[in-house]
Amino acid sequence: xxxxxxxxxxxxxIAWTTGFLMLASLYAIFLYAPLERHMLEVQKIFYxxxxxxxxxxxAFFIVFIASxxxxxxxxxxxxxxxxxxxxxxxxxxxxVLLTGPIWARHSWNAWWTWEPRLxxxxxxxxxxxxxxxxxxxxxEKARRAVLSAVFGIIGFLDVPIxxxxxxxxxxxxxxxxxxxxxxxxxxxxxxxxxxxxxFLYGYLCQKAMALENTRQELxxxxxxxxxxx
Amino acid sequence: xxxxxxxxxxxxxxxxxxxxxxxKTTLIKVLSLLTKPTSGxxxxxxxxxxxxxxxxxxxxxxxxxxxxxxxxxSAYENLSFYGKMYEVPRLKERIFxxxxxxxxxxxxxxxxxxxxxxxxxxxxxxxxxxxSPAALFLDEPYTGLDQHAMEILNQVLVGLQNQHRTVIxxxxxxxxxxxxxxxxxxxxxxxxxxxxxxxxxxxxxxKQTYLRCVGGS
Amino acid sequence: xxxxxKLGALVEKDLAVEFKTKEMLSSMFIFxxxxxxxxxxxxxxSRATTSExxxxxxxxxxxxxxVLGLNRSFAGEKDNDCLLGLMLTPVDxxxxxxxxxxxxxxxxxxxxxxxxxxxxILFDYxxxxxxxxxxxxxxxxxxGFIVTGTFLAALAANTRASEILLPLILFPVIMxxxxxxxxxxxxxxxxxxxxxxxxxxxxVKLLGIYNIIxxxxxxxxxxxxxxx
Numbered sequence: 001x002x003x004x005x006x007x008x009x010x011x012x013x014i015a016w017t018t019g020f021l022m023l024a025s026l027y028a029i030f031l032y033a034p035l036e037r038h039m040l041e042v043q044k045i046f047y048x049x050x051x052x053x054x055x056x057x058x059a060f061f062i063v064f065i066a067s068x069x070x071x072x073x074x075x076x077x078x079x080x081x082x083x084x085x086x087x088x089x090x091x092x093x094x095x096v097l098l099t100g101p102i103w104a105r106h107s108w109n110a111w112w113t114w115e116p117r118l119x120x121x122x123x124x125x126x127x128x129x130x131x132x133x134x135x136x137x138x139x140e141k142a143r144r145a146v147l148s149a150v151f152g153i154i155g156f157l158d159v160p161i162x163x164x165x166x167x168x169x170x171x172x173x174x175x176x177x178x179x180x181x182x183x184x185x186x187x188x189x190x191x192x193x194x195x196x197x198x199f200l201y202g203y204l205c206q207k208a209m210a211l212e213n214t215r216q217e218l219x220x221x222x223x224x225x226x227x228x229x
Numbered sequence: 230x231x232x233x234x235x236x237x238x239x240x241x242x243x244x245x246x247x248x249x250x251x252x253k254t255t256l257i258k259v260l261s262l263l264t265k266p267t268s269g270x271x272x273x274x275x276x277x278x279x280x281x282x283x284x285x286x287x288x289x290x291x292x293x294x295x296x297x298x299x300x301x302x303s304a305y306e307n308l309s310f311y312g313k314m315y316e317v318p319r320l321k322e323r324i325f326x327x328x329x330x331x332x333x334x335x336x337x338x339x340x341x342x343x344x345x346x347x348x349x350x351x352x353x354x355x356x357x358x359x360x361s362p363a364a365l366f367l368d369e370p371y372t373g374l375d376q377h378a379m380e381i382l383n384q385v386l387v388g389l390q391n392q393h394r395t396v397i398x399x400x401x402x403x404x405x406x407x408x409x410x411x412x413x414x415x416x417x418x419x420x421x422x423x424x425x426x427x428x429x430x431x432x433x434x435x436k437q438t439y440l441r442c443v444g445g446s
Numbered sequence: 447x448x449x450x451x452k453l454g455a456l457v458e459k460d461l462a463v464e465f466k467t468k469e470m471l472s473s474m475f476i477f478x479x480x481x482x483x484x485x486x487x488x489x490x491x492s493r494a495t496t497s498e499x500x501x502x503x504x505x506x507x508x509x510x511x512x513v514l515g516l517n518r519s520f521a522g523e524k525d526n527d528c529l530l531g532l533m534l535t536p537v538d539x540x541x542x543x544x545x546x547x548x549x550x551x552x553x554x555x556x557x558x559x560x561x562x563x564x565x566x567i568l569f570d571y572x573x574x575x576x577x578x579x580x581x582x583x584x585x586x587x588x589x590g591f592i593v594t595g596t597f598l599a600a601l602a603a604n605t606r607a608s609e610i611l612l613p614l615i616l617f618p619v620i621m622x623x624x625x626x627x628x629x630x631x632x633x634x635x636x637x638x639x640x641x642x643x644x645x646x647x648x649x650v651k652l653l654g655i656y657n658i659i660x661x662x663x664x665x666x667x668x669x670x671x672x673x674x
């Protein structure tokens with residue numbers, strides 16, 4: 001597929017694959033995977049929860065890589081990628097934080113448990129939010145790209161340390177989430193869902209980038225008009 | 230800035246003229262090694278300026294319309310601090326020297342916030358020449374100065390010229406400083422649009438030339 | 447060796463500027479004091495609850511007072527474009543970072559030196575563990591806070607509404623420091639019972655690693671933050 005500002009390379013392929021995988025995932029979750037003994041249907045939300053979680057962190061990893069590449073090359077394309085990835089990442093993180101309590105309420109009768117992974121995801125949410133605050137505070141394009149790249153790098157490097165400290169902090173026996181082995185069919189459903197969300201991430205990312213590119217083109221045209229006055 | 234090809238000879242006094250937004254401040258930033266040019270290169274004394282800039286920075290002084298002074302510290306403390314940062318030898322004596330040159334030797338101990346704008350700019354001049362830089366860049370230095378301060382600035386500039394230091398004066402003020410310059414260039418919209426020799430820009434028609442360069446599209 | 451002398455000159459300058467007005471130090475201290483009083487009202491100071499929450503209150507006080515100081519550290523350089531003046535000097539930009547971190551550290555420690563005893567007095571808290579260990583742990587946590595805080599303060603100084611931005615971007619990133627410091631403080635305050643000794647060592651290691659990682663990363667990335 002030829003790329004342009006509006007439709008990045010391979011976008012159609014990703015769009016179709018996403019659609020297909022999401023359908024496959026829905027099938028796998030509701031029709032393929034067995035019903036869990038204790039929680040019945042509500043357990044199904046686990047797939048979405050984990051699918052979104054993996055990709056939320058993956059998105060942040062992309063932010064990290066794009067930030068480094070931007071600082072090295074100063075090619076604004078990478079800043080657009082970082083911002084788009086962060087946007088989708090924030091969305092997925094929100095999904096994780098919303099589905100988590102729903103599941104927790106039904107398994108342990110508590111809306112929130114300070115489970116290490118969930119807590120780390122909460123802090124990740126704040127770091128994503130901070131990333132956008134930094135971006136919104138700087139008007140000039142290049143400066144904004146540099147500062148958010150720096151923050152993206154710092155934020156990402158912090159995540160493993162945050163995870164470790166939260167885990168040690170809650171060292172009293174926490175509720176083990178997926179401790180015991182998963183039924184193989186559930187595992188299949190989970191893998192399909194994670195993959196589906198990964199493609200969804202790619203799809204949304206490309207859309208966000210295309211949007212930003214269009215916005216930027218509009219800005220450039222406006223500036224050219226202004227100059228000739 | 231776009232396509233700037235500029236060669237500045239040792240000891241010359243260059244004026245950079247142009248309206249706001251022409252890129253003059255950016256030029257100063259690149260020349261004073263604050264920013265790296267996005268493309269192209271900067272050479273000083275035939276050497277390309279790479280990563281190690283420290284030795285070059287020691288030879289550059291900058292005077293801006295911002296004073297770079299700490300309001301709560303005294304004049305002496307400000308100069309002493311910058312003197313240490315620039316590794317000025319015989320700091321105490323040098324401080325007295327420059328303060329006399331700008332006529333502020335009696336207010337050394339007073340905090341800068343008690344100074345008038347003119348006095349602050351004079352102190353800024355002292356700060357800029359404290360380390361006896363080989364090159365001095367001035368970015369709109371006459372902004373907001375009173376008559377006395379302007380005279381002192383001109384005196385200092387003449388002194389520098391006699392010492393064969395390189396001076397670059399960025400201004401949009403035609404009344405001041407031009408008579409000291411050897412060359413002038415005009416910038417507009419990020420580009421160097423005109424170069425002029427001394428006889429030309431001291432002539433009466435120069436203002437026309439200037440307006441023509443910056444006005445048209 | 448010019449590097450260290452210049453660092454000294456910068457720190458000296460920061461201290462000199464602060465001592466002329468003592469504005470920042472006094473506000474940091476008063477703020478700490480206010481935190482103590484508010485918490486005293488929020489928690490009825492019976493023995494049980496106090497020992498539970500005391501380490502947390504301590505570090506909340508330090509963190510809030512610290513942010514106050516951090517905000518001011520680069521705001522002061524905005525006047526008269528002094529930061530630009532510093533960047534013109536023949537000095538590595540990392541010196542500016544280290545000097546600011548050093549002066550911020552000194553200010554925060556100065557405030558702690560006065561407010562910490564006050565905490566103990568007002569909450570009538572008895573320290574069970576060794577004093578030197580408590581001080582070491584507090585200093586360790588403070589270093590982590592200042593290292594990241596100074597860097598992010600410089601970053602935030604580039605944005606508008608920087609004073610509001612700084613706490614919002616700082617707190618998520620220093621979570622490990624707060625968690626670790628509170629844990630360590632709690633263990634030391636309780637007299638380092640033998641079963642918790644291993645845990646204390648573990649947390650101290652974590653804080654140490656955090657400090658090293660973030661000091662290194664800040665030094666590497668500081669140039670980008672200061673670009674004009």
